Amino acid sequence: MHQDYIKVMEIINFKLQKFWTDNPGNVDNFLPPEITITEEDLKIVGIDKYSCSTCLEHLKQKGYLYIDRVRDSEDILNMDHDQIEEFIPAIFCLSISKEILPLIEWYKQGKTEDIPRGVSFDCEKSILNIGDRAVHIQQKNDKPNSHYILEYIFENTDGLEAKSYYSEILSEKFPNDRLTQRSMWRACEAINAKVSKQAGLSNFLLIKSGETGYVQINPEYLETTIS
Numbered sequence: 001m002h003q004d005y006i007k008v009m010e011i012i013n014f015k016l017q018k019f020w021t022d023n024p025g026n027v028d029n030f031l032p033p034e035i036t037i038t039e040e041d042l043k044i045v046g047i048d049k050y051s052c053s054t055c056l057e058h059l060k061q062k063g064y065l066y067i068d069r070v071r072d073s074e075d076i077l078n079m080d081h082d083q084i085e086e087f088i089p090a091i092f093c094l095s096i097s098k099e100i101l102p103l104i105e106w107y108k109q110g111k112t113e114d115i116p117r118g119v120s121f122d123c124e125k126s127i128l129n130i131g132d133r134a135v136h137i138q139q140k141n142d143k144p145n146s147h148y149i150l151e152y153i154f155e156n157t158d159g160l161e162a163k164s165y166y167s168e169i170l171s172e173k174f175p176n177d178r179l180t181q182r183s184m185w186r187a188c189e190a191i192n193a194k195v196s197k198q199a200g201l202s203n204f205l206l207i208k209s210g211e212t213g214y215v216q217i218n219p220e221y222l223e224t225t226i227s
Helices: 002-022 039-045 049-061 100-108 145-155 166-173 181-199
Strands: 034-038 065-070 090-096 119-122 127-130 133-136 205-208 214-217
Touching (some): 002 039, 049 065, 119 145, 145 181, 166 181
């Protein structure tokens, strides 16, 4: 999937550079930039229509672009967009947000293993990063329960948007400890308290108690995340 993103970013970057070259002057008159992607573009970078459309839809959901029109939508993802007239060679017509520019630079550096996130967790230093703000989770020598909860959240193979259930956290991170789900709930409350005190941000974690209790990163903090 990362390789597909690199190919799509390569196309978008090339098209944007050409757009600015063809439209010099006051850039405010040309915002957001509109570009098209053709079958020839896909052939050049070596990606098929389905894979390209999957990446574009993901980028659209994160606010990086808007898909104005798509041709042969039934053959791609059956997306709900107006079809382009058959004589136009473009497969996709896009409006690009300026927010995508830092993401393009990230891919141009060849960073394919880690995609920049709005949030990240440095397990070694026990520091939670939210945008440009750092929250120190470990205050003393011993790592608190909240450290291991964050480890689990950021290791979750279902992605940062997933719910992490207390029962699974206990099984994975505290197999030999006599802790309860209420202990997990309190540790999550402690994380929110630290985020509030150190970063001035509220409701970083969504926390549910009870037998099916879970913790989840508030989607508001993941709006600029691709995962």
